[in-house]
Amino acid sequence: MALVRRARKINRLLADLYPDAHCELDFANPLELIVAVILSAQCTDVRVNQVTPALFARYKTAEDYASADRIELEELIRPTGFYRNKATSILGLGRELCDRFCGEVPGRLEDLVTLPGVGRKTANVVLGNAFDVPGLTVDTHFGRLVRRFGWTELEDPVKVEHAIGELFPKSDWTMLSHRLIFHGRRICHSRRPACGACPLASLCPSHGIGELDPVKAEALLKPASAREAAAVAEVRKRQAAQKLRAAAQRRARVEVAQP
């Protein structure tokens, strides 16, 4: 229970820090999202978002992908890296959607994971963001953060997904995934986590594994917008006020004990 309480407290704080947490891939329908997620393997969402406008303008339906010219498709997605493998997945995806799902992206995990290039992570992103079906997206940020928070020691993404699913109600799963990914991208970096500027410091058992000097840690932060930076500042202000209140209460208790 202590673990559940602590985990949910961190999730509430993450919600305050990232009120705009969302899937950072641009898409307008489930087909665009599933293609974008396939392209995001080993690639940043920013880069994928640079590529997809031309791609989505050229291919609008599963049939379009199924009948795409491989060379042309590869050229369009080349900047995302591993473009030959990704083209194979996308061509196969188009064919499978046409052959087995009437050209539509299915809304069930068990169907999604049978599609080329689609594992549980991709399936959960699609379910959570295109179908409003709660899903935990265990990517590299998610896995790293839940281990740093001490929520699990497991490494296998499927086991991690089940372990973290036990700590939260299903209705929290999709937003929790976004918030963890946001925090991993902006503050709790893989190599140099900005511990000295992290609003989760008092709740995080890994506080201290990264940069502790406040000025250097601050320089490591990567807020994506002024609104995000303002949310972080607001949480810090609140935490500073709480600390002052707690210190005043401690002083008052000492004075009462030693009249």
Ligand code: SF4
């Ligand atoms: S205190 Fe450090 S390890 Fe913990 S969440 Fe913050 S940046 Fe990550």
